[in-house]
Amino acid sequence: MTTALPTCRRMSQLVSEAEDRPLGMRERLLLVVHTLYCGSCRAFRRQIRLLRRNMRELGESLTLSSESRARIEQALRDAESS
């Protein structure tokens, strides 16, 4: 029986899904072997992990400024007391 080597197309999906669900035994094995010799998929994994980490520690651009916080607090207070 000849088994086709797993492609980067398939393995990159697993790299991504590994961030969101526990992989099965066979999937883990395939992935470990593939990333041993495939630098591109290793780079892909590094990049999406960097991306994940970045999203969690996002800078100012995606957080409320202290002014808008104060403004919203005021609006909530007004609504609560009315």
Place this chain on the structure above:
Amino acid sequence: MMLRATGVRTRSDGARDGPSTWLDDHGDALFAYARVHAPHDVAEDLVQETLLAAMKGDATFNGRSSRRTWLIGILRHKLADHVRQRRRFRADDVVLATLVERSFDDSGRWVRPPGPWRVGVGDLGRADVQKALEECLRRLPTRTAEVFLLREHAGLDVQRLCQVLNTTPTNVWTMLYRARTVLRECLEQSCLTDRRPDAPCGK
């Protein structure tokens, strides 16, 4: 904070949860989510509207979902109105699927293999990197960008994502995969590699 004095209940687990803590606990998550679809000022207004609506409708919170999931549900309704009003061009899901498909050749190999990035963990907060990322996020189809942000920024797990978006895990995994693939390629092309050292970030 001043507001803290009013309207705070103590949950059975001892944590405080009430309208006055929602802004602190969930404000940034809501804002980041709104920001995908709306400019800065509109996103702020949407967060405020969401919290106000949540205060009025607190009785409808059944405790089955987390407080954040519930708030995001309200925000999604507010956003839907906004997005209907002002629809930007975005690649739709079919185009996105094609984009991801084109990242690989017929034998399933990377067409433009991911390479080393000039930025590392230490550069993550850099303004030019954030700008490039926001620009890339805006190019995603709305729903895909939503899923990505809810997962990576608001920190929802796949089970909660399925609740919020009313879809299946397989669908969520696929959307996350597409989002990551397209985002990383977009970022790589905008500024982050040595291959294009002259390319300015954020353009």
